[in-house]
Amino acid sequence: MSQLKMVSLSHIDNIPSTPGKLKPEKYPYVHRLRFHSSLSRLTVWSSFLLVFFLFFFFLSPPSASPSSVGGFPRLGLGDSWGGPEWERRVSSSARKHSGSGLIVLVTGAAGFVGTHVSVALKRRGDGVLGLDNFNHYYDPNLKRARQKLLERAGVFVVEGDINDSALLRKLFDVVAFTHVMHLAAQAGVRYAMQNPGSYIHSNIAGFVNLLEACKSTDPQPAVVWASSSSVYGLNSKVPFSEKDRTDQPASLYAATKKAGEEIAHTYNHIYGLSMTGLRFFTVYGPWGRPDMAYFFFTKDILKGKPITIFEAPDHGSVARDFTYIDDIVKGCLAALDTAKKSTGSGGKKKGAAQFRMFNLGNTSPVPVTELVNILEKLLKVKAKRMILPMPRNGDVKFTHANVSLAHRELGYRPTTDLENGLRKFARWYSNFYSLPKKKSSW
Numbered sequence: 001m002s003q004l005k006m007v008s009l010s011h012i013d014n015i016p017s018t019p020g021k022l023k024p025e026k027y028p029y030v031h032r033l034r035f036h037s038s039l040s041r042l043t044v045w046s047s048f049l050l051v052f053f054l055f056f057f058f059l060s061p062p063s064a065s066p067s068s069v070g071g072f073p074r075l076g077l078g079d080s081w082g083g084p085e086w087e088r089r090v091s092s093s094a095r096k097h098s099g100s101g102l103i104v105l106v107t108g109a110a111g112f113v114g115t116h117v118s119v120a121l122k123r124r125g126d127g128v129l130g131l132d133n134f135n136h137y138y139d140p141n142l143k144r145a146r147q148k149l150l151e152r153a154g155v156f157v158v159e160g161d162i163n164d165s166a167l168l169r170k171l172f173d174v175v176a177f178t179h180v181m182h183l184a185a186q187a188g189v190r191y192a193m194q195n196p197g198s199y200i201h202s203n204i205a206g207f208v209n210l211l212e213a214c215k216s217t218d219p220q221p222a223v224v225w226a227s228s229s230s231v232y233g234l235n236s237k238v239p240f241s242e243k244d245r246t247d248q249p250a251s252l253y254a255a256t257k258k259a260g261e262e263i264a265h266t267y268n269h270i271y272g273l274s275m276t277g278l279r280f281f282t283v284y285g286p287w288g289r290p291d292m293a294y295f296f297f298t299k300d301i302l303k304g305k306p307i308t309i310f311e312a313p314d315h316g317s318v319a320r321d322f323t324y325i326d327d328i329v330k331g332c333l334a335a336l337d338t339a340k341k342s343t344g345s346g347g348k349k350k351g352a353a354q355f356r357m358f359n360l361g362n363t364s365p366v367p368v369t370e371l372v373n374i375l376e377k378l379l380k381v382k383a384k385r386m387i388l389p390m391p392r393n394g395d396v397k398f399t400h401a402n403v404s405l406a407h408r409e410l411g412y413r414p415t416t417d418l419e420n421g422l423r424k425f426a427r428w429y430s431n432f433y434s435l436p437k438k439k440s441s442w
Ligand SMILES: O=C(O)[C@H]1O[C@H](OP(=O)(O)OP(=O)(O)OC[C@H]2O[C@@H](n3ccc(=O)[nH]c3=O)[C@H](O)[C@@H]2O)[C@H](O)[C@@H](O)[C@H]1O
Pocket: 187, 188, 189, 227, 228, 229, 230, 280, 281, 282, 283, 291, 292, 293, 294, 308, 309, 310, 318, 319, 320, 368, 390, 395
């Protein structure tokens, strides 16, 4: 982050130093006269410039280009929007190719899950428009590569932030979205201690802003959004069921996801928005997030660097219900397909609207030590393991999903076990980072 800040401030270094031009004045009287006349010239010029800037400020089209997004600097990204060519791309991307198809706004489209869901929707003939702020939480080159993949699939990703109300209004004016798949979020459990503001910005303020736009549009779209397994927090009863309590979050990330669920309920209750929340359980796979353990373990193991494996306070293993991306995509599409219409119009509720919450997990937790065993086998490299006590920074000891509700209502049935899923990830990783081919079991 500090490096990024240095880049954005480097214009200060470009101001030329002009030694010799600032010699002391020999004639103080002449100097005073010059000073007064330059002062009045300065005033005239300043007023002129002020009028000039105000003129352009009020005439220019609304365009979101804040210098930072959720605490992440924007580095000269193409963050303007609007204009006929932009509108043409938006409309064309959102055009469906089958009569019964959906028209979906996917927020966080250049993210891990967003990319996979957008491509899957587009492939089956739905209209899809992406929205992403391309922040620098992790390597933006990976997000750009995903964007290229989306472009090839026919999905245009608008560069902008869900906190930009004018942009959202514009998008809803140009396209009559039937559904919003809301995946834009500040992810990561442990990072919440470093940059708490980014979680509030995206997961709370951004979510409210998006729901404001959804409730005001006519007809209102149905909303499906990403919650998280982390809402189960410190619960010890397993497997986690949607009926269990969710009032003991262990991280600010979890707290913002839980807040999102309550906010969703409010918009459902007051405005009649159809809302479906999906609690994802540690999603992994090709095009994944480099901040997640399976991803950076792979990188470090291949580089021969030590990896840190957390153990529970009782020296027990820490386990996760790792869920493969293709299973999650099926759950997302089923949630969109079964979402009922919103009931409100003109910002007013006309009747009770659907409100659902589903676990989307794999139903078989695997200890992190076993995840590392599988990676060693696939990569054919021995990991340098360092076992450390689990830090008190938001982690929980285990997660385990009960998915019977999702099975009943969405037909959700995860089919990829961790070894097969990691094999597909390792194959992608090797291709994406152009690693030399090895004799391996990929
Ligand atoms: O289900 C979710 O809702 C969340 O899933 C994911 O969180 P987690 O399950 O915590 O994934 P991840 O960080 O990959 O750690 C995996 C395991 O490795 C352990 N772990 C981690 C780091 C490390 O250095 N060592 C280690 O043992 C660690 O203790 C843990 O047991 C998403 O990141 C999050 O955005 C959210 O979507």
